[in-house]
Amino acid sequence: xxxxxxxxxxAIFLAAILTENYVxxxxxxxxxxxxxxxxxxxxxxxxxxxxxxxxxATAVTWPLYTYILVPQGLxxxxxxxxxxxxxxxxxxxxxxxxxxMPPLYNSLGIYLPLITTNCAVLGVTMLVLEKGAADPSxxxxxxxxxxxxxxxxxxxxxxxxxxxxERLEDCDIPETFRGLPITLVxxxxxxxxxxxxxxxxxxxxx
Amino acid sequence: MEMLTPIMIVGIIxxxxxxxxxxASVVMAVPKDERAEALEAILPGANxxxxxxxxxxxxxxxxxxxxxxxxxxxxxxxDVAKKCGEILGSGDVEMExxxxxxxxxxxxxxxxxxxxxxxxxxxxxxxxxxxxxSSCRFGCLGLGDCLKVCDYGAIKICNxxxxxxxxxxVACGKCEKACPKGLIKLAPVKKMxxxxxxxxxxxxxxxxxxxxxxxxxxxxxxxxxxGAVTVANGLAAVDPEKCTGxxxxxxxxxxKIITMxxxx
Numbered sequence: 001x002x003x004x005x006x007x008x009x010x011a012i013f014l015a016a017i018l019t020e021n022y023v024x025x026x027x028x029x030x031x032x033x034x035x036x037x038x039x040x041x042x043x044x045x046x047x048x049x050x051x052x053x054x055x056x057a058t059a060v061t062w063p064l065y066t067y068i069l070v071p072q073g074l075x076x077x078x079x080x081x082x083x084x085x086x087x088x089x090x091x092x093x094x095x096x097x098x099x100x101m102p103p104l105y106n107s108l109g110i111y112l113p114l115i116t117t118n119c120a121v122l123g124v125t126m127l128v129l130e131k132g133a134a135d136p137s138x139x140x141x142x143x144x145x146x147x148x149x150x151x152x153x154x155x156x157x158x159x160x161x162x163x164x165x166e167r168l169e170d171c172d173i174p175e176t177f178r179g180l181p182i183t184l185v186x187x188x189x190x191x192x193x194x195x196x197x198x199x200x201x202x203x204x205x206x
Numbered sequence: 207m208e209m210l211t212p213i214m215i216v217g218i219i220x221x222x223x224x225x226x227x228x229x230a231s232v233v234m235a236v237p238k239d240e241r242a243e244a245l246e247a248i249l250p251g252a253n254x255x256x257x258x259x260x261x262x263x264x265x266x267x268x269x270x271x272x273x274x275x276x277x278x279x280x281x282x283x284x285d286v287a288k289k290c291g292e293i294l295g296s297g298d299v300e301m302e303x304x305x306x307x308x309x310x311x312x313x314x315x316x317x318x319x320x321x322x323x324x325x326x327x328x329x330x331x332x333x334x335x336x337x338x339x340s341s342c343r344f345g346c347l348g349l350g351d352c353l354k355v356c357d358y359g360a361i362k363i364c365n366x367x368x369x370x371x372x373x374x375x376v377a378c379g380k381c382e383k384a385c386p387k388g389l390i391k392l393a394p395v396k397k398m399x400x401x402x403x404x405x406x407x408x409x410x411x412x413x414x415x416x417x418x419x420x421x422x423x424x425x426x427x428x429x430x431x432x433g434a435v436t437v438a439n440g441l442a443a444v445d446p447e448k449c450t451g452x453x454x455x456x457x458x459x460x461x462k463i464i465t466m467x468x469x470x
Contacts, residue, residue: 064219074212081219088223092230099234 009145016149018197022120023157029120043162049111051151054124057086058147061125090116124150242270248289254378256280280377302394304377310389311402312345314366316417333386342415344405352381397451399444403463406439426455
């Protein structure tokens with residue numbers, strides 16, 4: 001692995017976190033973003049579970065797509081097959097964690113089943129294939145790094161937003177805005193602020 | 207033939223996933239704590255939360271791990287506590303049966319209405335309006351918030367004041383939380399004196415607002431030989447631990463607000 005490769009991987013990683021953030025830029029996975037971001041610790045647990053599932057799901061779906069679906073000309077089956085695989089994978093992961101890592105299972109346990117059909121996870125596995133189609137050098141390793149970066153990006157978005165929401169709790173909000181409305185306004189502002197990262201990664205990794 | 211390949215591929219992937227999951231669930235099965243299951247079967251299953259855990263399964267798991275002691279389940283009572291003790295091998299568990307008591311006798315004969323209330327049929331709502339309709343600001347409003355939360359049909363509203371049937375009460379504590387005036391308290395069911403008033407007003411004010419309210423005259427405190435009755439803030443209180451159930455305070459009370467419980 002030469003310096004060029006490492007550099008491109010870092011660029012992919014940073015891009016996945018900042019400029020292509022799945023929550024704040026692609027607006028996928030909004031459900032957990034709004035639902036589980038009330039407290040910092042639950043937001044952290046959920047994000048860790050999402051990151052793990054994203055990486056493992058990509059590790060399975062990428063070869064499946066490249067070596068089984070593409071040679072048969074069955075690219076159109078990707079959504080169906082990916083959902084099937086991800087659901088089974090999450091279930092398997094949950095069983096394995098329960099057996100071998102009970103403390104981790106107890107902290108992630110509630111969130112794992114929720115991720116089964118999370119659109120951010122499906123989005124990561126599917127959108128990475130588009131990148132691979134556009135750029136032939138975007139292979140398996142790059143996809144994994146992208147998945148990991150997307151998970152970390154999800155974590156960053158969740159933690160930032162959980163912090164914002166914890167501060168919102170103390171504010172005197174007009175009655176009409178209380179609850180979900182102010183949460184959505186806050187979410188849009190956080191998303192707008194993430195637009196500021198556009199172009200940053202291209203410059204850094206040149 | 208053309209459509210057979212996709213069907214086969216999806217089918218095979220699905221089958222594979224199914225087989226892997228089935229194998230995994232057998233290979234990586236986590237043995238459930240047998241004692242927790244047995245304990246859960248004994249608990250009443252009301253999931254009332256009186257024990258302080260999330261529900262009966264939570265309490266059973268905590269007991270099996272040794273984090274909780276048997277005997278916290280008040281709906282189950284002594285029977286359940288004893289059975290749980292047998293499973294856990296901790297021997298007999300003494301459990302005092304408790305019940306909820308309404309500390310107010312301000313029925314419509316004894317108090318007056320200070321206003322006409324035509325709002326929601328809820329004590330909580332009424333108490334927000336200048337403390338409710340009763341002439342006593344501490345008294346029972348009789349709109350039945352406690353009655354609505356009781357799962358055991360132990361509460362009745364008699365003549366504008368809540369009355370709890372000690373036999374039916376399982377001491378789950380829901381009514382205690384529901385009463386906006388904080389009139390309901392749990393106490394052991396035994397032969398002892400209970401002060402049926404919660405008024406902290408001065409004697410003169412209580413005299414005006416209620417015919418039977420405690421005026422803090424101290425007669426009960428002076429009569430009690432066991433030192434179980436104390437008067438503070440213009441209100442008598444009985445310590446269930448010390449009370450011998452002699453009944454002298456009840457006789458001495460000029461307002462007849464102290465009643466004897468557990469006397470058949």
